Amino acid sequence: MLDADFFRRWMAATAASVDREAERLTALDSPIGDADHGSNLQRGFRAVVTVLDKEAPDTPGAVLTLAGRQLISTVGGASGPLYGTLLRRTGKALGDAAEVSEAQLAEALGTGVDAVRQLGGAAPGDKTMIDALVPAVGALGESFAAAGAAAEEGAVATTPLRARKGRASYLGERSVGHQDPGATSAALLIAALQEARGE
Amino acid sequence: MSESGGGTERRLVGVVLVSHSAAVAASVAELAKGLAGGGPTAPVAPAGGTADGGLGTSAELISAAAASVDRGAGVAILMDLGSAVLTVKALLAEGDELPPDTRLVDAPFVEGAVAAVVTASAGADVAAVESAAAEAYSYRKE
Numbered sequence: 554m555l556d557a558d559f560f561r562r563w564m565a566a567t568a569a570s571v572d573r574e575a576e577r578l579t580a581l582d583s584p585i586g587d588a589d590h591g592s593n594l595q596r597g598f599r600a601v602v603t604v605l606d607k608e609a610p611d612t613p614g615a616v617l618t619l620a621g622r623q624l625i626s627t628v629g630g631a632s633g634p635l636y637g638t639l640l641r642r643t644g645k646a647l648g649d650a651a652e653v654s655e656a657q658l659a660e661a662l663g664t665g666v667d668a669v670r671q672l673g674g675a676a677p678g679d680k681t682m683i684d685a686l687v688p689a690v691g692a693l694g695e696s697f698a699a700a701g702a703a704a705e706e707g708a709v710a711t712t713p714l715r716a717r718k719g720r721a722s723y724l725g726e727r728s729v730g731h732q733d734p735g736a737t738s739a740a741l742l743i744a745a746l747q748e749a750r751g752e
Numbered sequence: 753m754s755e756s757g758g759g760t761e762r763r764l765v766g767v768v769l770v771s772h773s774a775a776v777a778a779s780v781a782e783l784a785k786g787l788a789g790g791g792p793t794a795p796v797a798p799a800g801g802t803a804d805g806g807l808g809t810s811a812e813l814i815s816a817a818a819a820s821v822d823r824g825a826g827v828a829i830l831m832d833l834g835s836a837v838l839t840v841k842a843l844l845a846e847g848d849e850l851p852p853d854t855r856l857v858d859a860p861f862v863e864g865a866v867a868a869v870v871t872a873s874a875g876a877d878v879a880a881v882e883s884a885a886a887e888a889y890s891y892r893k894e
Contacts (some may be wrong), residue, residue: 631834633835634835634841638842668807672842722772
């Protein structure tokens with residue numbers, strides 16, 4: 554079972570991973586975006602860790618809803634409302650249980666991903682974070698490791714795609730050949746699940 | 753805002769203009785108020801850029817702007833693109849971050865802002881302000 558501490562470790566592991574990869578995310582966002590994905594997410598997840606330390610929410614649902622709210626407030630780019638909605642809806646779907654099973658997390662994350670799809674209007678193949686998140690949710694029932702691998706594979710598979718959402722979509726064919734920064738950061742979020750359990 | 757001649761206080765719809773740029777939001781607010789003509793205009797607040805003055809969207813600036821123009825008659829929010837749209841949608845989904853009867857108005861930013869401010873200044877309700885702004889999409893330039 555997964556408790557609030559696990560979810561705090563998940564957010565902390567994501568923040569650490571975003572810190573390590575911030576320059577790479579921004580480099581991926583330079584040719585097809587506005588070159589701020591790494592720094593925006595870094596600011597957002599640092600703020601998430603700070604607010605979780607300060608307010609110490611004591612259920613998995615409360616950890617994720619607070620984290621999501623903080624991302625919406627602090628990121629400043631499209632990744633704020635998108636990641637914020639993902640975590641907030643996932644948290645709401647977990648309710649106020651003190652502990653949740655991996656199966657419950659998988660189902661709740663599916664609800665969160667659906668909310669992101671609705672907010673951004675993106676479908677698989679549009680070269681967005683959805684291309685990492687949808688396969689990750691599909692593999693989460695198997696194991697965290699399988700979800701991490703599926704997300705990473707989904708992120709890499711965005712490279713040959715033509716962007717149909719966001720700023721990159723204005724570039725048309727010129728967006729082809731670049732890995733999507735949003736799918737890349739989504740893969741970091743999913744990989745951090747495994748780290749949070751110390752696997 | 754005070755009333756425009758009647759005996760009772762009229763509560764006008766507020767308008768919030770969200771842009772990635774503080775200068776764009778402020779200028780469009782000024783333009784819309786200027787074109788609304790003489791007499792009292794509806795409350796209009798820009799929410800441009802990030803809180804530290806950069807390009808982007810700030811949920812805090814949007815919430816503060818909406819609170820500042822709320823006179824109890826609803827608030828119409830117009831925005832430019834990308835993260836501005838997503839942030840307003842996410843705030844609306846939060847439920848308690850924006851005044852009651854706040855609407856995301858799907859309209860061209862400049863033309864819609866002028867239509868919204870003129871309509872709101874005439875004392876229309878929030879649904880009428882929303883549809884006046886959205887109608888700006890049907891005005892073709894050639």
